[in-house]
Structure formats: C-alpha cells, structure tokens
Amino acid sequence: MEYTDLRTWIDQAKSMGELRVVDGASWQEDIGHASEMLVHTLGAPAVLFDNIPGYPAGHRLLVNINATRTRLALTLGLPTDIDRRTLMDEFLRLTESDRSQEMKVLDTAPLFENVRTGDDVNVFEFPTPKWHPGDGGRYIGTGCGIVQRAPGSDWVNMGTYRVMIHDDKNVGVYISPGKHGKVIRDEYFSRGEPCPIAIVCGMDPLIFAAATLEVPYGVSEYQWCGAIRGEPFEVVNLPITGLPVPASSEIVLEGFIYPDKMAPEGPFGEWTGYYGALQPAEPVMTVEGLYFRYNPIMLGVPPNKPPAYDPYLYREYLRSAIMMRELRGAGIPGITDVQCFAEGGTRLFNAISIEQKYAGHARQTLHAAASVASAGYFGRIVVVVDDDIDVTDMNDVLWAIFTRMDPERSVDIIKRALSSPLDPAIPPNDKRYNSRLLIDATRPFEWKDKFATPIGPDPKTKAETRQRWGYLLTGVEAPAGEVH
Ligand SMILES: Cc1cc2nc3c(=O)[nH]c(=O)nc-3n(C[C@H](O)[C@H](O)[C@H](O)COP(=O)(O)O)c2cc1C
Numbered sequence: 001m002e003y004t005d006l007r008t009w010i011d012q013a014k015s016m017g018e019l020r021v022v023d024g025a026s027w028q029e030d031i032g033h034a035s036e037m038l039v040h041t042l043g044a045p046a047v048l049f050d051n052i053p054g055y056p057a058g059h060r061l062l063v064n065i066n067a068t069r070t071r072l073a074l075t076l077g078l079p080t081d082i083d084r085r086t087l088m089d090e091f092l093r094l095t096e097s098d099r100s101q102e103m104k105v106l107d108t109a110p111l112f113e114n115v116r117t118g119d120d121v122n123v124f125e126f127p128t129p130k131w132h133p134g135d136g137g138r139y140i141g142t143g144c145g146i147v148q149r150a151p152g153s154d155w156v157n158m159g160t161y162r163v164m165i166h167d168d169k170n171v172g173v174y175i176s177p178g179k180h181g182k183v184i185r186d187e188y189f190s191r192g193e194p195c196p197i198a199i200v201c202g203m204d205p206l207i208f209a210a211a212t213l214e215v216p217y218g219v220s221e222y223q224w225c226g227a228i229r230g231e232p233f234e235v236v237n238l239p240i241t242g243l244p245v246p247a248s249s250e251i252v253l254e255g256f257i258y259p260d261k262m263a264p265e266g267p268f269g270e271w272t273g274y275y276g277a278l279q280p281a282e283p284v285m286t287v288e289g290l291y292f293r294y295n296p297i298m299l300g301v302p303p304n305k306p307p308a309y310d311p312y313l314y315r316e317y318l319r320s321a322i323m324m325r326e327l328r329g330a331g332i333p334g335i336t337d338v339q340c341f342a343e344g345g346t347r348l349f350n351a352i353s354i355e356q357k358y359a360g361h362a363r364q365t366l367h368a369a370a371s372v373a374s375a376g377y378f379g380r381i382v383v384v385v386d387d388d389i390d391v392t393d394m395n396d397v398l399w400a401i402f403t404r405m406d407p408e409r410s411v412d413i414i415k416r417a418l419s420s421p422l423d424p425a426i427p428p429n430d431k432r433y434n435s436r437l438l439i440d441a442t443r444p445f446e447w448k449d450k451f452a453t454p455i456g457p458d459p460k461t462k463a464e465t466r467q468r469w470g471y472l473l474t475g476v477e478a479p480a481g482e483v484h
C-alpha cells in the first residue's frame, strides 16, 4: 500500500496529477456547484477545498476521491494502470474471508489533538457545505462512516448514512431499511436502550469505500480493510462509548441515539437524482464528544444524479465484483461477468452474463441476482444475457434484450421486494415495497443451437480489425504496404 491515511493518499494522488487544490470557495454555494460538475465529468480530479470563507485556513474538505479507475486502484493498493476485470478479480481475491484480519486497537491517535465535550461542542467548526439548494440543512455526513457495535456482540459495523446538522450540538442520522446500521439500531431500540454511535467525517478512501459496499452481514468493514491491506486495521477506542474508530480518522462525533428522541430530517439530494423525502422522524444524536486532528480534512461525497458520480464509478467495479462472488457462492455455475450500471446508480439496472449450462439456468441466475445482498435493497431491473454479450457495453445489453427476449416468455416480476423511502416510483404514503423486473435476454436453452447466428464480429476478429484498420478513424496515413 502506497499510503497510510487520508493525508498520504492525498500526497500520492497529487503526485499522480489526480488532485487539485482550490482556495476561497464558499460552503454556501460554490462547493456544491463545483462538486456537481466534478462528479458529472468522467476523469475529473479529486479536489481539496481550503481557505473556505468563514473558516480557519487548514479546515479542509475533499471531494471526488474514488471517481477514476486510477484513483480506485491507488485506494486498493493495485497497479494504477490496471484493467477493469483484473481490478475486479484482484479486489475479490483481496477480500476473501480467509484473509480477514482482526482490528488492532492503538492507545491513542492524532484524532485526539483536539477534544471538545459538553458545552464546548460545536459541529459548525468545520466547513460543511450546503450541497444542493433544496437540502433541508447542511449535511456533515456524506463521505462519512457511522460506527456501531451490535448489542451483545463483537461485530463492529461501519456504514455510510447521511448526517444532517440540526444545530451546533445535534445531528440527524438517516438509515434506510435493511441496512446493517438500522438492524443494529433497532435491536437497541427494541430493548428500550440507547444506541451508541460514532460518526467519522474524514477517513482514508479505502475504509470509506468499505462503508459504502455490501460487506457481508456480521463482518466488520475493519476486518475487510485489514484483508485488503494485508495487516490489521488500526483503530482507537472513543472515551464515552468505547466504540473503535479508525486511528487515522480526521474528525469524529460521538454520542447516542435514543428510541424516543427524533426530529424531522431532510430533504436531501439523493443518489436517485431526486430529493429524498423529508423524513418526519429520524434519530437525533446529541454530540457528547467531538474529536479532530489539527487542520482536519472532511470527506464530501454529495449524492447526485446518475450516471457519473464518484460512488457509482467505483461501485460499478466493486459492487459488480461482489455480486459475482455472491452468485458463485450461491452455487450458480457459469457466471461470466456482472455489470451494475452507473446509469442505474449501480442498483437500478444490473446485467449478468452466463454460459448457459441447463434449462432454467437463466431464470435461476435472474432470481438470485435480484435478491443477493448486493442487490437486495432498492433494485429495479435485472437482465441475464449469454456470454457473447459484453455486459460493460450498455448497447450490447440492449441489443440482447431487443433481439433475444420475447416478453411473453422472458419476463418475471418479483413483488413486495425491499425498497426505500428514497424510491421515487412508489407511493408517498407507503414507501416499503417495490417490484423487480427480471428480463431473460438469453437464447432459449432448448433451441439455442437453432437461434439466428449473430453477425459478430467475434472478439478476436474485432480486435484484429481495429488493429489493422484503426488508422481510418484517426486521420493518420495508411501504414506502408497497406491497401488504400
Ligand atoms: C455518499 C453515500 C451516501 C449514502 N447515504 C446513505 C444514507 O443516508 N442512508 C443509507 O441507508 N444508506 C446510504 N448509503 C448507502 C450505504 O452506505 C450502503 O448501503 C452500505 O452498504 C451501508 O453499509 P451496511 O451494509 O454496513 O449497512 C450511502 C452511500 C453513499 C456512497
């Protein structure tokens, strides 16, 4: 690994020409606007905002961290010129459960350079932007990780859930149904107990990515990062709750949420491209302990409309890889590739290619792919295609749908599946369930050998043609000896 924390990651990204620094942008509008442009432009750099008016120099905010394959590879400790599939396969290898590492608890950390408790707590010490004009407040938690320990267990979960500032000492935490953080929270609440939580607002891009992915239920995101790093993930315990947070954290808020302490939360510009509804009652955390390094760096990951948006870009690789592992783990053979398209926010439109081995194989794949953990929450359309289709090419997937499916034979609908208050397509008065469209766009197994022959070209011929005739597309003269 080339970096040890967010600061050394920034140094690396800067030396690779992948990071720019901006002075003087306002938290009120400029940072939200600039971030929208960056996340909606493929290849855009990470940007570190400093000297934000109204804040001390050095109180910084970093956006667009993992939005290119180069930076994602840096984050995962892989060669930065790596191709898509190698990156996915390496990521799966690194996160195999037999590489899992217990976390390592350190005695102290730079995080405690500044400690605020009680009356001294003021979460406005950091330049939290107003990310979208219609947001119900300033969201300090976008590139954040919420740390909780399952009651009566060693399992420490870290998930990214949005956090809105109510006032200088109170923040609201919104967690969608089915998420680990909600399951844990509700276990405390059902016993009538408060749920201790820690909100980490600046951390290295690896633990952040882990907090936004389907690390299996019961597995700590810390163990998973240890597996990728090949050494125990270093944490430090907080004084009030005892919760372990990353030792390299930049800013941490500590406190409790209570079953009977709720306040309206939202609206917030969400990953669907719409404002998520104002939630009438979400838990409020009174910040009892606030800790931060000198010159703290907050991570900002404001949700935005698909397709190009930092978490879609890296999750197009990583969520797709996780689904591939889940399908194989479910015992389904012949899984060739998976693409959770950024166009669907890596949830709403997912394609799986298979080498068909038996009648019913395609349907089995579809139903599993709509239900595994990486796709269980708020899915919409799942497509299975044959392995001659390039699932990374939306046009190829659409061509398979248009030419190999016959709606009467090829479509299933799953009803009453897990959805979310953020789902714009279900009624405002009941945001629990949606349905899933499953499209079998494979050649029907029983007559696939008689199916019309695709024109091609096959991948080898395609590559050779582009090698030989590619000059025609470039304005370059024909190579010597070539027909022209
Ligand atoms: C920038 C960003 C913001 C997110 N905000 C929320 C949120 O407010 N609530 C939520 O339930 N999930 C949110 N998610 C998705 C979760 O982080 C994701 O589902 C993750 O798997 C949750 O961790 P868990 O599997 O440990 O529950 C967000 C993801 C990203 C990348």
Ligand SMILES: [Mn+2]
Binding pocket: 157, 158, 159, 180, 215, 216, 217, 219, 221
């Ligand atoms: Mn988890």
